[in-house]
Amino acid sequence: MSLDKKKDYQKRGWSRRHFLKAGIGGVLGTAGAMLLPGLLGNGNRVETGTSHAMGGMSHGSGDHKMDPNKMTKKASKESLDNAHRILKEFDYGEVEKLEDGRTLRKYTITAMEKEVEIAPGVFYPAWTYNGQVPGPTLRATEGDLLRITFQNSASHPHTIHFHGIHPGNMDGVYEIVYPGKSFTYEFTAEPFGCHLYHCHVMPLKKHMEKGMYGAFIIDPKEPREEANEMVMVMNAFDTDFDEENEFYTVNGFANAYMDRMIDVKVGEKLRIYLVNVTEFDLINSFHIHGNLFKLFRTGTQLDHYEFTDTVMLCQGERSVLEMSFKFPGKFMFHAHQSEFSELGWMGVFNVKE
Numbered sequence: 001m002s003l004d005k006k007k008d009y010q011k012r013g014w015s016r017r018h019f020l021k022a023g024i025g026g027v028l029g030t031a032g033a034m035l036l037p038g039l040l041g042n043g044n045r046v047e048t049g050t051s052h053a054m055g056g057m058s059h060g061s062g063d064h065k066m067d068p069n070k071m072t073k074k075a076s077k078e079s080l081d082n083a084h085r086i087l088k089e090f091d092y093g094e095v096e097k098l099e100d101g102r103t104l105r106k107y108t109i110t111a112m113e114k115e116v117e118i119a120p121g122v123f124y125p126a127w128t129y130n131g132q133v134p135g136p137t138l139r140a141t142e143g144d145l146l147r148i149t150f151q152n153s154a155s156h157p158h159t160i161h162f163h164g165i166h167p168g169n170m171d172g173v174y175e176i177v178y179p180g181k182s183f184t185y186e187f188t189a190e191p192f193g194c195h196l197y198h199c200h201v202m203p204l205k206k207h208m209e210k211g212m213y214g215a216f217i218i219d220p221k222e223p224r225e226e227a228n229e230m231v232m233v234m235n236a237f238d239t240d241f242d243e244e245n246e247f248y249t250v251n252g253f254a255n256a257y258m259d260r261m262i263d264v265k266v267g268e269k270l271r272i273y274l275v276n277v278t279e280f281d282l283i284n285s286f287h288i289h290g291n292l293f294k295l296f297r298t299g300t301q302l303d304h305y306e307f308t309d310t311v312m313l314c315q316g317e318r319s320v321l322e323m324s325f326k327f328p329g330k331f332m333f334h335a336h337q338s339e340f341s342e343l344g345w346m347g348v349f350n351v352k353e
Contacts, residue, residue, distance in 0.1 A: 075259045079117045083256030087230045090139040103144045111154040118237050118247050119254035127210035133252040134233040135214030140189040142221050148185040152177045161200035165190045173200045192220040193300035194273045194318040209279040217273055227271035234276045234284045245280050248345035257347025264349050266328050272321040276313035285312045287336040293323035310336055325351040
């Protein structure tokens with residue numbers, strides 16, 4: 001946090017933590033409540049600004065001050081449902097077999113502006129792929145032919161830039177898609193691994209921070225061992241539009257996996273596709289309690305890189321994590337930057353026999 005901003009918060013008697021403390025009052029589990037005591041709120045939602053103006057990096061002229069007395073105490077069922085759906089949902093596309101035996105996968109992605117709930121009672125004017133943040137997790141097998149039809153139904157120019165190997169004219173940098181227009185990306189899925197897609201229109205950090213990104217998984221031709229698979233996209237939201245984050249989330253909703261824990265079984269193999277798209281902070285991290293995991297950096301090798309309990313990822317970096325729990329119980333996972341955890345990046349695996 002900048003010194004000027006800290007002084008301004010101190011002057012107003014308000015800190016970044018107040019945003020989340022107020023927004024998630026009363027909904028945390030035991031561990032979270034220990035970190036965030038004295039929560040408050042009384043039932044109405046808070047809007048974080050509605051203008052989508054882009055010129056000069058402005059978010060518009062809305063009143064961005066948040067009144068904690070207008071925040072709800074509990075996460076909505078709809079938002080928790082969405083967070084858990086995104087955790088386990090993979091879009092394999094519409095599949096066809098080509099004459100040469102290859103698999104063609106066809107996807108449709110639409111850019112649209114949508115207000116999304118990012119913490120209990122806190123609504124953010126996002127720029128989205130298919131109306132969600134993060135966008136759908138696209139999944140294919142190495143060697144498949146991919147055809148992605150991108151429609152821009154938003155009010156700003158956008159693209160899709162895919163990480164991976166593809167021709168230069170499919171890179172989503174120079175093929176800018178203006179409102180009302182469309183573009184079709186077509187390339188072969190390679191190499192296998194955990195990748196990322198995002199808008200690449202300038203100002204890039206604005207398009208990223210507003211929510212235009214998603215996970216892109218390419219499976220090896222010889223499938224990995226069967227596992228309980230999930231995707232975790234580490235992201236954050238700048239709700240007062242000063243280019244610093246007030247909320248840190250996984251899959252777009254603060255403490256989604258504390259308010260509704262992730263149920264797993266003792267001895268069950270878990271595989272997490274972990275993506276870091278946290279804007280305005282150089283790094284983010286994942287730490288697991290009571291366990292260690294095999295770390296496959298970028299997921300492009302089948303031999304694990306390390307056996308550890310913490311991984312640090314820079315912006316845009318990805319990893320695949322594999323683990324199984326030896327004991328039943330509740331095991332927390334979170335960013336190991338304490339501030340990120342306190343501002344929403346925490347969850348719990350509820351391990352059962």
